[in-house]
Amino acid sequence: MKIYKYGDNVDTDVIIPARHLNDPDPKALASHCMEDIDKDFAKTVEQGDIMVGGANFGCGSSREHAPLAIKASGIKCVIAKSYARIFYRNAINIGLPIMECPEATEGIQPGDRVNVDFATGVISDETQGKTWQAAPFPEFIDGIIQSGGLLKSLKARGAAK
Amino acid sequence: MTMMTMTQKILARHAGLEEVKAGQLIEARLDLVLGNDITTPVAITEFEKAGLTQVFDRDKIAIVLDHSTPCKDIKSAQLCAQARKFAKKYHITHFYDVGQAGIEHALLPEKGLTAPGEVIIGADSHTCTYGALGAFSTGVGSTDMAAGMATGLSWFKVPAAIKVTLKGKLAPYVSGKDVILHLIGMIGVDGALYKSLEFTGEGVAQLTMDDRFTIANMAIEAGAKNGIFPVDDLTREYLKGRVDRAWEAFEADPEAEYDREVVIDLSALKPTVSLPHLPSNTKTVEEVAGLPIQQVVIGSCTNGRIKDLAEAAAILEGKKVAEGVRCIVIPATQQIYLEAMRAGYVETFINAGCAVSTPTCGPCLGGHMGVMAAGERCVSTTNRNFVGRMGDTSSEVILASPAVAAASAIAGCVADPSKI
Numbered sequence: 128m129k130i131y132k133y134g135d136n137v138d139t140d141v142i143i144p145a146r147h148l149n150d151p152d153p154k155a156l157a158s159h160c161m162e163d164i165d166k167d168f169a170k171t172v173e174q175g176d177i178m179v180g181g182a183n184f185g186c187g188s189s190r191e192h193a194p195l196a197i198k199a200s201g202i203k204c205v206i207a208k209s210y211a212r213i214f215y216r217n218a219i220n221i222g223l224p225i226m227e228c229p230e231a232t233e234g235i236q237p238g239d240r241v242n243v244d245f246a247t248g249v250i251s252d253e254t255q256g257k258t259w260q261a262a263p264f265p266e267f268i269d270g271i272i273q274s275g276g277l278l279k280s281l282k283a284r285g286a287a288k
Numbered sequence: 289m290t291m292m293t294m295t296q297k298i299l300a301r302h303a304g305l306e307e308v309k310a311g312q313l314i315e316a317r318l319d320l321v322l323g324n325d326i327t328t329p330v331a332i333t334e335f336e337k338a339g340l341t342q343v344f345d346r347d348k349i350a351i352v353l354d355h356s357t358p359c360k361d362i363k364s365a366q367l368c369a370q371a372r373k374f375a376k377k378y379h380i381t382h383f384y385d386v387g388q389a390g391i392e393h394a395l396l397p398e399k400g401l402t403a404p405g406e407v408i409i410g411a412d413s414h415t416c417t418y419g420a421l422g423a424f425s426t427g428v429g430s431t432d433m434a435a436g437m438a439t440g441l442s443w444f445k446v447p448a449a450i451k452v453t454l455k456g457k458l459a460p461y462v463s464g465k466d467v468i469l470h471l472i473g474m475i476g477v478d479g480a481l482y483k484s485l486e487f488t489g490e491g492v493a494q495l496t497m498d499d500r501f502t503i504a505n506m507a508i509e510a511g512a513k514n515g516i517f518p519v520d521d522l523t524r525e526y527l528k529g530r531v532d533r534a535w536e537a538f539e540a541d542p543e544a545e546y547d548r549e550v551v552i553d554l555s556a557l558k559p560t561v562s563l564p565h566l567p568s569n570t571k572t573v574e575e576v577a578g579l580p581i582q583q584v585v586i587g588s589c590t591n592g593r594i595k596d597l598a599e600a601a602a603i604l605e606g607k608k609v610a611e612g613v614r615c616i617v618i619p620a621t622q623q624i625y626l627e628a629m630r631a632g633y634v635e636t637f638i639n640a641g642c643a644v645s646t647p648t649c650g651p652c653l654g655g656h657m658g659v660m661a662a663g664e665r666c667v668s669t670t671n672r673n674f675v676g677r678m679g680d681t682s683s684e685v686i687l688a689s690p691a692v693a694a695a696s697a698i699a700g701c702v703a704d705p706s707k708i
Contacts, residue, residue: 133655136477136478136566138675140653140670140674140675140676140677141674141675141676142655142674144676145326145653145654145655145677146654146655146659148326148356149360149361149362149363149364149367151329151330151333151367163675163676163681164675165682171650178611182478183477183478183481183511186477186478186511187413187672187674188412188413188653188672189327189410189411189412189413189415189427189428190326190429191330191411191429191430191431192326192330193329194429194611195330209478209481211478211481211511212481212482212511212513213427213428213508213644214415216428216429216432217428217430217431217432219436220431220432221429221431241340265313265445267313267443268313276336276339276431277431277432277435277495278334278337278340278431278434278435278438279338281338281435281438281439282338282339286439286441287338287340287435287438287496288340288341288342288420288438
């Protein structure tokens with residue numbers, strides 16, 4: 128697994144530029160993911176890699192195409208200092224695992240071997256021998272994650288027909 | 289009893305609760321669910337994938353084809369066709385296609401689809417615009433739109449708030465855009481993350497409705513969940529003839545808790561711009577005047593309303609756009625376009641050498657109608673100046689008011705409107 132590390136305010140325009148929104152197929156989106164700030168990302172990313180971002184990750188446009196592109200690229204999890212609120216909702220709604228942990232965000236370096244445990248929120252950096260604890264999700268949001276996304280949780284509750 | 293902000297009161301009412309507290313997770317009843325031609329197709333796919341077959345209320349869904357329209361390519365045309373088919377199948381009352389459409393956040397208030405005290409979600413980040421009317425409105429993604437269309441409900445974390453007290457009166461050539469850019473410069477692009485921006489103070493009465501729309505529109509650029517204004521006589525005047533259903537104005541409790549208070553003296557503000565590549569990277573125009581430009585865009589959900597066009601026309605009247613500069617003017621709705629024609633603004637723009645377009649979001653997101661080449665720079669009345677936002681990753685967007693944009697078009701560089 129590899130770490131892709133970016134700075135603060137990674138916006139949804141750089142995660143997936145608007146010129147590629149005319150084809151919302153997740154694979155097509157993934158092929159252009161991050162290209163405006165990291166031309167190598169889409170070429171080198173593999174299933175199980177981890178993306179690390181700074182503060183306000185996913186700011187800007189409401190495009191759900193952004194978490195869809197990251198998820199379809201094979202990224203297993205995003206770890207950031209904080210998330211812009213629409214991206215946060217979208218990631219949970221579509222089932223892209225995200226973790227909020229400022230210490231891990233600062234600590235993890237590109238090239239490190241990192242494990243994440245979604246059940247406990249523990250992030251372990253094997254290279255540095257360090258562990259961090261991500262902020263837990265509120266029960267209601269955890270329910271959406273456990274159901275496999277918002278629409279599945281609504282269907283399960285009988286709230287949507 | 290808990291003292292509540294304006295936003296909290298609206299959310300409590302829509303959740304059927306006496307009171308709510310910041311941080312509480314609630315499910316609220318929706319008065320309107322919005323989507324556009326980029327986000328609606330993704331919502332439709334999710335809606336169908338989940339096997340849903342009913343919308344909660346065909347009168348409370350708005351689908352506006354505004355981003356890539358009139359369609360810029362075949363793939364965009366397919367997405368519009370998908371939205372059109374869905375709207376027809378579910379008899380969506382408020383479906384706006386090319387010819388009737390406009391930029392969603394200018395169109396919906398104009399059509400009376402947004403009213404004070406309502407809860408509105410939209411699969412577009414600038415849905416926060418309707419806070420200008422005292423509504424709670426916020427941007428969401430496509431899956432939230434799909435869920436909202438199916439259930440008429442959405443979950444929210446009740447936001448804490450920042451109180452923004454406005455005092456004084458704007459000087460000539462200073463407008464709502466300068467207010468919001470100044471505020472974002474003060475608090476940063478995540479300064480209001482997850483929070484409400486609640487505008488208050490005697491200065492509110494000095495702002496036109498169009499200025500308030502511009503300010504609420506860019507609340508998201510400070511990371512806010514929503515931006516909201518109190519309802520006053522000007523709001524009521526705006527709603528007359530547009531909204532005939534009952535609506536309710538909410539007021540913040542005088543003792544409501546705020547995380548922070550910011551005071552802005554409107555009379556001290558100067559024409560302000562945001563340099564690349566963040567809206568918080570603000571400077572006064574006088575600090576950066578003279579930066580050469582190749583393009584100007586006047587329009588968008590932020591600044592494509594009639595007051596914006598009037599301000600630009602007043603500066604461009606009898607003048608010419610500088611050689612080497614392309615000035616693109618886009619009225620935000622068909623109604624605004626008509627008003628601009630009747631007022632003579634369109635003639636002024638064309639005589640000055642501007643291109644005037646049918647309503648579209650086009651250039652704002654680098655979609656079409658003004659995409660930039662490598663190394664080009666644009667002064668734009670839009671809302672974002674991220675890397676690659678309007679074209680090549682080496683192109684640059686400087687955010688500004690319509691007055692600054694018009695002055696810059698004439699000067700061929702960033703220019704102060706009072707000096708043209």
